Amino acid sequence: MIPADESWAIVDTHQHLQSLSDASYPWLDPERPEPLEGDLGPIRRDYLPADYRRDMEGLGVVKTVHIQNGRNPYDPVDETRWLSALARKEGMPDAIVAYADLAAPDVERVLEAHAGFPRVRGIRQILNWHDEPRLRSAPSPDLMESPQWRRGFARLAPLGLSFDLQLYWPQMDMALALARAFPDTAIVLEHFGIVADRGPEGVAAWQAAISRLAQAPNVSVKLCGFGLGARAWTPEDTLPLLHYTLKAFGPTRTMVGTNIPVDLLFATPKKVVSIIHAVAMELSHDERIALLRSNAERFYRI
Template sequence: MIPGDESWAIVDTHQHFQSLSNAAYPWLDPDRPEPLEGDLAPIRRDYLPADYRRDIEGFGIVKTVHVQNGRNPADPLDETRWLSALARQEGMPDAIVAYADLAAPDVERVLEAHAGFPRMRGIRQILNWHDEPRLRSVATPDLMESPHWRRGFGRLAPLGLSFDLQLYWPQMDLALALARAFPDTSIVLEHFGMVADRTAEGLVGWRSAINRLAQAPNVCVKLCGFGLGAPAWTIEATLPLLRHVLDAFGPKRTMVGTNMPVDLLFAAPNKIISMIHAIARDLSPDERIALLRSNAERFYRI
């Protein structure tokens, strides 16, 4: 944060804790095919509030939102229980986005149990589908159209839960149809739309899909995950992409995040924060406060 200017205070809407010493995180298994993030060895370790506080010291992050991190996926409530205990001890995270398989037969029971935790705010079920198997998170690209999955999705709003949407841009038209079918459900697009293909052709498709998805008033977006698909990313090359998203959604429907520790694979903390500052620098003070803090406080009720 710029000293003396609270308009630069940040709510980190996308960070992860992990404790590999006492839980299973299958996505970090060294025998798993190398994912979009590349070699995960540097983050195959515990990452707890003390580590996070060290990494963000002096950057003006005032609140955090923990997004599900694949802990013991066979028991979706385990991570929420663990994070709730961590929050009581450490004062963070301020909000929890948990995992649930929305197509599961017992999804209503799982969602109701999640909603019983005071810091619980939403659900993320990663929907990434790609022609390349190692980049897939689901078995089919059109899970959002499944009646069984939509039954689970339809339970979110009545329980006061939002949905963190992670997918690739070719799936965004399905997401737009989903948002229009459930206008009372608050949805946030993660990682500014997972720009995994940054070729000229890929960016044309991504920009067009972003513009269409932004038409749904119940969808907002997070600017985070700057290195996903571009491990050698630079501020100069990434800033035009973020500005396109900001122009499409507007500063009242855009939030920011660090994606730590995952994005530490690609950049030091000061570079991540510098990217966030760069996108906020040309905004008015009111727009900057909305982007960096107040939108997140409203969306996640923190």
């Protein structure tokens, strides 16, 4: 049962909308090799505010942050235009994290265009690199160390933009160096670092890496994407990872999200929200509000 107390209200910092009927989403192409998420068939469809509201009814979500979803990637501002028009009509999302290739020659123009939309708060460029090609999203494992990419990254803070950081744990030390090189740029680690290998050695390596990354005060973290790398996840195997993450970053630098509709591949909306509440259960009243809502409101300025 979802608690009625308003201190349990959630800002969903990681949700997606999509309209395959009028745009290209290459990551959902059925000809693409099966990615980390597995078979994408069940979510290869339009997913609009009415769908999200239906799925999340009664689960206490009060605001949402839309994370770029790969719509027409060769025109990265198209998704921002579409979402902004949708938000004016539907009242959601409350904030937008847009896409830009920070190494692109025209990145400054793209970032300025995004920043011109009032709901845009940040940028995501997925940096995932894995030895297995189908699990890669970035062109190289060390893209964030490229001078050209860093020139684009340097433009974020002056434009008031944060960065949503998505990668695997072996890249976290590079991310720590990036955070220290740009202390004025607010960064949030997505999906608590994607624990794709949940065996003892994999978890131990992830723990060490995430503890080091948490040392950077300008890095926060999101508890979301519970099924990424563990499609049959259970509260028993996932809660310890979430508690470890919360302890590393503390309740003032941790946020929550659903990753819906992607996480519908692995769980019901109620199961997703229930594990979020399970993490918050042991916190004080004020810490619970910070984790579930106020950290996100501050970070994304909503």
